[in-house]
Amino acid sequence: MEKNDMKKKLKLKVSAIKDGTVIDHIPAKSLFEVISILGLDKIENQITFGTNLESGKLGAKAIIKVSDKFFENDEINKIALIAPHAKLNIIRDYEVAEKKIVEIPQKITGIVKCFNPKCITNHEKITTSFRVINTNPVALKCKYCEKITAEDQIKML
């Protein structure tokens, strides 16, 4: 009973955005990484988070609502590696104006750490760079050491 009340309350609260972006279907465990990748911890917009919400597909999901923020595709696709099923609702005047899904880009710059401990990028201050050679499961080929980082080896910087 209490849990349902909470859910209702949260729903009411997070629904109240006039203009901005709702990012839904984020795996709960990836919420804080998504926040960090999108730089949401560094902006002054109003932001509402919900996490550990029930979701049939993901187990526990998280949701982020950012007022007055509209992401570029390049920007939002950065989260595809850790939240491949994320869905975006673009809100204008309380209405869903557009829906978007995230797509894994062909190149990943920064964000991900190379899995190879002997890679130069793990020893010197170098922006990592990978070519996405497979998307399901994700496989990233390092531009520098040419080794492949597999999906279950991906670590964010």
Added chain:
Amino acid sequence: MKKDLISITDFSKDEYLRIMDLAADFEANPNQELLKGKVVASLFFEPSTRTRLSFETAINRLGGRIVGFADPDSSSATKGETLHDTIRMVSNYADLIVMRHPLEGAARYAAEVSSVPIINAGDGANQHPTQTLLDMYSILKTQGTLDNINLFMVGDLKFGRTVHSLLQAMSEFENPIFNFIAPESLQMPRGYKHHLEERGIRYFEHEEFTDIISEADIIYMTRVQKERFSDPMEYEKVKDVYILNKAMLENTKPNVRVLHPLPRVNEIATDVDSSEKAYYFDQALNGVFTREAIISHVMNLK
């Protein structure tokens, strides 16, 4: 745009062939003063006497001058200087940088930082493209062609960067056949086999090192290194299985040649050395001509 040689796949098939032509030209006439008045930096962040002497011989035969260091203890890296800063500085001094580094990707990064061409003389277990080109020149010289080669690779096919790069380069030519002979724990990685499958290239895998080599045009031997095994028992089991001796060459094709990137330990018995099919020392000499060719190519000297 400056040309670098970082990875064997940076070059096209046409460039491979151009290097082969130039190498033949340098073999016929090794001393050509094409680098006269130029300074080449030879930066060995990890010692490698063989590769360094080969490069430095090539540079000397081209009339160039050399600055640099032969081991990291005498470089500024021990004072904590970053690779970035070393390369920035040296690229202001020299017209070309030849570098060996223990970390993988170091050469690619140096090429981004440097204003002069970089030739990768080995970056960790990643790439050693000049070795691959000298291997190809050795195959071309002994077989007369790089097409239709039945190439046997023997030993450590899992970690050996020379066999991986050679596989990539030779798969650009017509109708190669690959035969991989290795213990189960050191087999050719999946990704390279996939590379061949995508191109419809035939390959066969064997664990036994037997008379199947009678089909070979080239037998490329590598060292099975003890430090590659997590289980010492496993090493003891395989260490003496992948040894080539002279008797094994008896029923092989007359054109077959035995290659090895050197140094060898015991994987080629010394009785093979006197066989006309042994080619590994000539292969090393080919390295000087091939490196003269590579330097001339990246610096547009010819």
